[in-house]
Amino acid sequence: MIIIDAHIHIHDCYNLEQFFNSAETNFKKQADKLKTNSFVGVLCLTEISGVNVFDKLSNFAKEKKKIGNWLISFTQEENSLSVTKDNFAIFVIAGRQIVTKKKLEVLAIGLKEDYKDGKPIEEVIQHVVKSGAIPIIPWGFGKWFSQRKEILRKIVLQKKSYPIFLGDNGNRPWVFKKPKIITLGFENLILNLPGSDPLPFKRENKKPGSFGLYIDDVINQDKPFDNIYKILTSSKKQFKTYGKLESLFYFLKNQIAMQIVKRNRN
Numbered sequence: 001m002i003i004i005d006a007h008i009h010i011h012d013c014y015n016l017e018q019f020f021n022s023a024e025t026n027f028k029k030q031a032d033k034l035k036t037n038s039f040v041g042v043l044c045l046t047e048i049s050g051v052n053v054f055d056k057l058s059n060f061a062k063e064k065k066k067i068g069n070w071l072i073s074f075t076q077e078e079n080s081l082s083v084t085k086d087n088f089a090i091f092v093i094a095g096r097q098i099v100t101k102k103k104l105e106v107l108a109i110g111l112k113e114d115y116k117d118g119k120p121i122e123e124v125i126q127h128v129v130k131s132g133a134i135p136i137i138p139w140g141f142g143k144w145f146s147q148r149k150e151i152l153r154k155i156v157l158q159k160k161s162y163p164i165f166l167g168d169n170g171n172r173p174w175v176f177k178k179p180k181i182i183t184l185g186f187e188n189l190i191l192n193l194p195g196s197d198p199l200p201f202k203r204e205n206k207k208p209g210s211f212g213l214y215i216d217d218v219i220n221q222d223k224p225f226d227n228i229y230k231i232l233t234s235s236k237k238q239f240k241t242y243g244k245l246e247s248l249f250y251f252l253k254n255q256i257a258m259q260i261v262k263r264n265r266n
Contacts, residue, residue: 001039002219002228003027003242005212007107007138007167007195008043009097010053014198014205017068020083023090026209030242040219041090041209042228044195046097046107046138049117054094057081076222079112091224095133098124104148107167109134109193110225121151129162134229136193138167141255144179156185163233168194170211170243173251191238199254211243 005026010019027041045054060072061081073082079094095109099117106124108115111133115124121137128135137152144152155164166185168178182192196211198204220227232239246254 001031001034001036002042002215002217002231003030003039003209003212004042004044004193004214004228005195005209006044006109006136006193007169007197008045008208009047009198009200010045011198011200011204013200013202017070018205019208020067020070020085020090022206023209024085024088026207027090030209030214033242034214039214040221042093042219042224043090043208044093044107044109045095046109046195046197047095048097049099049114052114054079054081054092054112057083057092075224077225079110080223080225082221082224089221091219091221093225093228098128100124102148102151104143104151105138105140107134107136107138109136110229121155125155125162125164129164132229134163134165134193134232136165136167138195138197139169139172139179141171144181149181152181153184156181156188156190160190165191165193165232168192168241170194170196170207170246171199171251171254172245173248174245175248176245186238189236191232191235192241193232193239194241194243196243199258201254201257213239213241215239 031039057072061074069085071084075082081092083090094112096111098106098115100121104121108128111131125135166182194212196207198207
């Protein structure tokens with residue numbers, strides 16, 4: 001079994017050991033629900049411009065230094081790492097989160113290099129695809145409405161010769177119905193690859209691995225990204241997803257806190 005959280009940030013305020021401990025707990029909790037002991041967890045990084053935690057983790061592997069009891073090791077790929085503790089394995093996949101001209105976001109799973117924000121979404125998607133990465137357009141509060149909803153709808157309805165995905169989000173409150181665009185995506189073979197999307201607050205350090213998808217398959221531990229890429233892009237039906245949506249109180253609390261963070265950045 002492969003359990004994947006497809007939208008991961010590792011913020012400066014996080015304790016890395018606690019971060020991986022939380023991922024282990026959440027992956028094991030889901031494995032228990034699936035009644036399996038044979039599984040690996042996968043965290044897909046979606047780093048914003050100017051941030052590169054993947055390189056930081058790579059330096060731990062290079063220097064053979066542990067993060068608590070977690071050992072970071074190289075795989076046979078440049079864009080993936082193995083994180084192990086007591087025979088439990090988590091694979092970390094490099095990736096970027098790119099903000100497009102109209103403020104829709106594109107996640108680029110497997111892309112190591114930073115990419116400039118502010119370009120048209122079609123240009124961003126084409127770059128991600130040509131780079132051999134996996135493009136996901138994630139849900140975000142206010143991002144799939146109005147004019148941007150029509151841009152997204154147009155992308156979903158176009159017949160694509162390349163893979164593209166939508167991504168539900170663990171920050172979506174349960175009172176919000178699943179966006180209709182996800183159903184429209186299903187009808188056009190554009191699948192949903194969800195993730196937890198941890199926010200830049202210490203309390204969010206518990207979220208990695210709590211929201212995502214799972215695949216009844218085994219992973220190539222030498223080339224996990226290549227393996228996952230082939231599985232995801234060749235599928236003609238939706239993968240099974242898991243995770244609990246946010247409470248309305250916690251959602252509103254996070255939205256207010258994020259507005260404060262954005263104002264402080266500006």
